[in-house]
Amino acid sequence: MSENKEIEIMQSVYDKNDEVAARINSELTQSGIYAINVMGAPGAGKTTSLIQIVKRLNDVTPYVIEGDIEADFDTKTLQALGIKAIQINTGGACHLDSPLIGKAVEDLGIKNGVLFIENIGNLVCPAEFMIGEHAKMLISTVTEGSDKPYKYPLAFEKADIILLNKCDLIPYIDFDEDFFMKGVRALNKTAPVIKVSGKTEEGFDKVVSWIMDKLNA
Amino acid sequence: MHEYPITQRIIEIAQEYATKNEATEVKVINLVVGDYSGYVASSIELYFDIIAEGSMCEKAKLNIERVVPKLKCNSCGELFIRKPFSFQCPNCNGEGSPTEIGQEFYIKSIEV
Ligand SMILES: Nc1nc2c(ncn2[C@@H]2O[C@H](COP(=O)(O)OP(=O)(O)O)[C@@H](O)[C@H]2O)c(=O)[nH]1
Ligand SMILES: [Mg+2]
Ligand SMILES: [Zn+2]
Numbered sequence: 001m002s003e004n005k006e007i008e009i010m011q012s013v014y015d016k017n018d019e020v021a022a023r024i025n026s027e028l029t030q031s032g033i034y035a036i037n038v039m040g041a042p043g044a045g046k047t048t049s050l051i052q053i054v055k056r057l058n059d060v061t062p063y064v065i066e067g068d069i070e071a072d073f074d075t076k077t078l079q080a081l082g083i084k085a086i087q088i089n090t091g092g093a094c095h096l097d098s099p100l101i102g103k104a105v106e107d108l109g110i111k112n113g114v115l116f117i118e119n120i121g122n123l124v125c126p127a128e129f130m131i132g133e134h135a136k137m138l139i140s141t142v143t144e145g146s147d148k149p150y151k152y153p154l155a156f157e158k159a160d161i162i163l164l165n166k167c168d169l170i171p172y173i174d175f176d177e178d179f180f181m182k183g184v185r186a187l188n189k190t191a192p193v194i195k196v197s198g199k200t201e202e203g204f205d206k207v208v209s210w211i212m213d214k215l216n217a
Numbered sequence: 218m219h220e221y222p223i224t225q226r227i228i229e230i231a232q233e234y235a236t237k238n239e240a241t242e243v244k245v246i247n248l249v250v251g252d253y254s255g256y257v258a259s260s261i262e263l264y265f266d267i268i269a270e271g272s273m274c275e276k277a278k279l280n281i282e283r284v285v286p287k288l289k290c291n292s293c294g295e296l297f298i299r300k301p302f303s304f305q306c307p308n309c310n311g312e313g314s315p316t317e318i319g320q321e322f323y324i325k326s327i328e329v
Contacts, residue, residue, distance in 0.1 A: 004328035005240070005328065006326050007238055007326055007328070008326045009324045009325065009326050010324070010325060011324055013226050013324060014223075015223045017222075093219070095219065157315050182304075183304070186312055187314075
């Protein structure tokens with residue numbers, strides 16, 4: 001057998017996802033849509049937070065794409081509130097990808113407003129894949145523990161806004177806020193961290209004013 | 218589980234370069250995978266054997282060089298691997314910030 005010949009390549013490998021994400025992003029921008037990729041563990045309160053946010057949007061039209069795996073329960077809840085929502089059937093995937101979003105955006109037929117994309121309940125893969133969003137919203141909770149930035153650094157690094165949810169439960173648990181914030185700030189100097197509660201509804205006004213600032217930017 | 222499409226791309230790129238160089242078989246693929254690239258090296262290995270079957274890469278050996286993420290100290294500039302539950306620089310106790318090291322994902326070379 002002859003000697004191996006080495007051919008230098010030095011080329012990053014991307015799947016089609018990134019290309020499609022860039023295309024969706026510019027299409028959404030042209031349609032006057034600001035898209036937010038909502039990430040968080042299962043049960044962190046992604047759907048609950050969306051409902052709280054949407055209630056406060058006033059004249060801005062909300063759209064929701066639900067990617068969470070469990071049936072279409074959340075989608076039905078949102079639709080019952082009169083929100084234009086669509087369910088993506090991911091077949092057990094670990095994160096949403098761009099082609100899925102592209103199709104859902106077409107099906108929703110959206111224009112001028114905010115699009116919330118509730119990603120799969122997972123703190124790893126959704127942070128790694130762009131899906132055409134303008135911003136990433138991470139929902140962490142006091143019940144998950146204060147060590148989450150240390151265990152899932154990428155999700156905290158990539159977030160543009162972080163909601164610390166379930167703050168109504170702080171009196172009942174050991175949540176070390178200083179340790180949590182120290183981790184967040186090592187990874188991310190700029191994202192606002194907003195303490196919220198889906199139960200008492202505290203904090204969501206601040207979240208909405210952050211979104212309005214982005215819309216008007 | 219999301220490694221399937223990326224493994225397909227790796228094989229496509231390897232074949233493209235092999236063909237350009239008038240080779241009929243890819244013997245080795247040298248891949249660099251950062252631990253924060255979003256892809257798991259062992260899953261790529263699993264898919265590789267399945268996808269490469271019947272292609273120019275069928276007998277190729279997949280060499281994966283893994284890269285451990287490093288932080289850069291905000292005070293002294295030291296690049297370091299962080300300890301669990303800490304971002305502290307081992308050199309000066311300053312705080313480290315994330316870098317690109319550990320996020321890479323590229324084909325370094327192939328051997329034909
Ligand atoms: N106590 C408390 N419960 C909450 C809060 N936010 C959400 N929950 C509850 O947590 C559960 C999961 O919420 P959900 O919005 O479905 O989470 P998702 O899986 O991230 O969409 C539900 O039973 C909610 O009622 C909160 O701020 N405080
Ligand atoms: Mg949900
Ligand atoms: Zn240092």
